[in-house]
Amino acid sequence: MTASTAVVLNSRPHGEPKLTDFRVETRPLPPPADGEVLLRTLFLSLDPYMRGRMNDAKSYAAAVPLGGVMEGGTVSEVLESRSPLLAPGDVVLSHDGWQTHAVRSAEGLRRLDPAQAPLSTALGILGMPGFAAYIGVEEIGRPAAGETFVVAAASGPVGSAAAQFARIRGARVVAIAGGARKTEWIRRELDVDAALDRRSPTFADDLAAAAPDGIDVYFENVGGAVFDAVLPLLNDHARVPVCGLVSQYNRTGADEGVDRLPALMTAINIKRMTFRGFTQRDFIATHTEAFRADVSRWWREGRLRYREDIVEGLENAPAAFLGMLRGDNFGKLVVRVAPDAPASGASPA
Secondary structure, X not given: XXXXXXXXXXXXXXXXXXXXXXXXXXXEEXXXXXXXXXXXXXXXXXXXXXXXXXXXXXXXXXXXXXXXXXXXXXXXXXXXXXXOOOOOOOEEEEOOOOEOXXXXXXXXXXXXXXXXXXXXXXXXXXXXXHHHHHHHHHHHHXXXXXXXXXXXXXXXXXXXXXXXXXXXXXXXXXXEEOOHHHHHXXXXXOOOOEEEEOOOOOHHHHHHHHXXXXXXXXXXXXXXXXXXXXXXXXXXXXXXXXXXXXXXXOOOOOOOOOOOHHHHHHHHHHHOOEEEEOOHHHHHHHHHHHHHHHHHHHHHOOOOXXXXXXXXXXXXXXXXXXXXXXXXXXXXXXXXXXXXXOOOOEOOO
C-alpha cells in the first residue's frame, strides 16, 4: 500500500484565498488494477484557473469538492504498471492534482521524452499554457503580418507564448507585464517591439505611444486597468481572445463607480469587434496535432524562450499559489514535488 500526501480544499474562499482554505493530509492508495499505473508526481503546475475551481459556482468545469484534492497538471513517473501501454520508469504528462502519488488508468497518458525538452516544459510552453496561447493566437486572434498584437501578463506562461507565436506570424508585438524586472526580461528574451510596465503611472500614454496605429488583436489575460487602457485603442474589426481575467478572480461583488458596460457595448458595435472567451479544452480534439507540429518545429529551430518559477516541495504549493494570484511569480509557476526531479528554470542561453 502506497501513501500519498495531498493538498485538499479545506474551505471555499470568500474573496482572496487564505492558507487556511487548504490542508495537507496523507491517504493510502490502493494498488493499481488491470490497465492502471501507480504514479509518483515529479512536477505540479500552478495556474490561475485553479482559483475558479475553489468556488462552488457554475462554470465550464466542475468545482473541486470540499475535502477533494486540488486539481492540476502533473509530470509523473510510473512506479508500477499493470498496463501494456506504460512501463516503470516512463515519465508521463498527467492531471493528478496537488498530491505526491496517484493511481489511474494508463489510457490517455502521454509519454514524455526528457531528451527532447526539459520535462517541466510539458506544463508550460509545450503544454497546456502554450496550447491556450496557440488557440488564442491561431484560432481567435489570427494576427496578420504587420498588424499590432498586444498581450497582457506577457511574462507569464500563456502571455509569453502568445507574444512569441504572434511574432512568428509577423505581427508587431506589444507586451505588457507588471514591474521593471519582468518588462526587462520580456524586452531582452522575447524580441518584442515594445515591453510596457502596467504599474507605470504613465502606462496608458505609454501604450498609446507603442500602438500609434491602434490595436488589431488584444490577448486578454488580466482585465481591469489594463483593459481600460486598451479599449480606446482597439481598431475596427479588432479581435480580443479572452483567455483569463486574473485581476477579477477574487471579486466578491460588482465594482463601484461608473457603469462602463454601455461604453464597451457601443465600442463593440461601432467598431464591429470580436470578443471571444475560450478555454483550451474546447479545442483539444481539433487543434492538438497542429499545436504539437508547429510548436515542436519552433522549439527545434530555437525560436521559443521561456522562464520558470520553481517552488520546492508540495507543502509550499498553497503559499505559492496565493502569491501567483497577486502577481508575485515570475514565469511559469511549477512545484518540484519530487526533490530528485530535474528542473531547468529557463530556456538555454
